[in-house]
Amino acid sequence: MTAPLTGRRIVVTGGSGFIGSHVVRGLRAAGAEVLVADLVRHPDGDVKSVLVDLRAPGAVEQVVRPGVDTIVHLAAATSVLRSVDRPAETFTNNVTVTAALLEQARRCGVGTFVFSSTNAVVGPARHFPIHERTPLAPLTPYGATKAAAEMLLSTYNAIYGVRSTWLRLTNVYGPGMGHKDSVIPRLLKAARAGDTFEVYGDGGQLRDYVFVADVAAAVRRAVTDERWNGPVVIGSGVSTSVLDLAGMVREVSGVDLELRHVPAKAGEMPKVVVDAGHARSLGWEPATSLFDGLKRVWATWPASRPQGVAEPVSAA
Ligand SMILES: NC(=O)c1ccc[n+]([C@@H]2O[C@H](COP(=O)([O-])OP(=O)(O)OC[C@H]3O[C@@H](n4cnc5c(N)ncnc54)[C@H](O)[C@@H]3O)[C@@H](O)[C@H]2O)c1
Structure with missing residues (x-):
């Protein structure tokens, strides 16, 4: 074929x-x-x-x-x-x-x-x-x-x-995002290094x-x-709070990640909940759950701090 x-x-x-x-x-x-x-x-x-x-x-x-x-x-x-x-x-x-x-x-x-x-x-x-x-x-x-x-x-x-x-x-998110500094790589870096993770605001922000x-x-x-x-x-169509995400990272990594709340950042959207129904009607379907995806990223996460250009905070 x-x-x-x-x-x-x-x-x-x-x-x-x-x-x-x-x-x-x-x-x-x-x-x-x-x-x-x-x-x-x-x-x-x-x-x-x-x-x-x-x-x-x-x-x-x-x-x-x-x-x-x-x-x-x-x-x-x-x-x-x-x-x-x-x-x-x-x-x-x-x-x-x-x-x-x-x-x-x-x-x-x-x-x-x-x-x-x-x-x-x-x-x-x-x-x-x-x-x-x-x-x-x-x-x-x-x-x-x-x-x-x-x-x-x-x-x-x-x-x-x-x-x-x-x-x-x-x-x-996914393998190969070591140079990014959005919330998932920041959590994984903290878990790998045994650092405290800074939560912006109350951690209730919902993200997809x-x-x-x-x-x-x-x-x-x-x-x-x-x-x-x-x-x-x-999008996956499922929204998760930053605190729940941190809980998943604890479970996936086996690391008892410590959290510290710091002031919320300007420009952050308080809530993201999307409907990906149009994409589904065009034949697309997200195949990987957040938990399974996190397991896959953690399995490939470098043992030491990754090399590369870090960004302050990443897209979306
Ligand atoms: N990662 C996310 O969560 C996310 C969410 C929404 C949208 N996006 C969009 O998806 C796209 C890819 O994002 P990513 O996360 O892979 O980012 P990334 O930073 O890993 O990749 C961007 C690439 O663009 C290249 N680039 C930037 N400016 C360039 C220029 N002037 N000339 C040539 N190359 C240039 C960079 O070198 C880099 O390799 C971007 O348009 C981003 O806005 C990303």
Whole structure:
């Protein structure tokens, strides 16, 4: 049987990152010819990649050439709280680069554009669950730049025929996130090092955690299935408080993790509860429960503090 993506030529921006590495593996396994465009080298030497800062003049023209049929755009300034300190830089990386890629897609006749957006575009929603029709009211420059990029995609979809879909991801976790500093890696680092874990606020914040392999499966579907168009919420549909998450990490790791409460951070959404019913209606189903996923991440978690670039607080 022919692999479903045989003959497809796909540029994956940010393909060396946490989500990108899983996405690239999935696309290649399905037969696609993948070119990664990233600031950092892809860990797998067999993967074709271009080391490039997509903000640089001529960069998008260098990576997206005639013959490319799909762009999976994952590269971004991903830190929510850092975006509060650096809004202009976040705008350039998340909006200007997306606009340049879309324009190059139009020029080169790229048919499909898949974009990694975030549930943060809706901000502190008043009605739950959050779904594709929840009004956009981002709370941070990160959320605002993702929302702006979505609007650009919508236009290129409508006028220029670049089929675009934007996946509104919740908190993504999984193997390979040692360089991130969102809540799950912070918990696992603390458990491994025997440190006290700092809980922002009362720890009652509800978050939806989705396993990275499930996100990679959603991207594969978005690439191949024309029904994936516009916004699609990608989340487990189950929300967990930070305190309950810490309890699960205790159970998975066998470490009696100590907690210390510190003041809540500005820009944090108080509650995330999503409805992924639209994605389910398009054939996607999250396959990994939070507990099983945490076991898998813990099993691969490095014994010592991981190397790599730590971010203050990560996406979504
Ligand atoms: N991780 C999450 O929980 C989550 C949630 C919602 C949305 N997202 C989105 O998913 C995407 C991937 O996130 P991730 O968690 O894998 O982050 P990551 O930081 O691990 O990966 C991002 C990659 O983009 C690259 N990059 C950034 N700016 C670039 C530039 N100017 N030129 C070239 N490469 C550049 C980085 O080098 C990195 O390899 C991002 O768009 C992020 O906003 C992530």
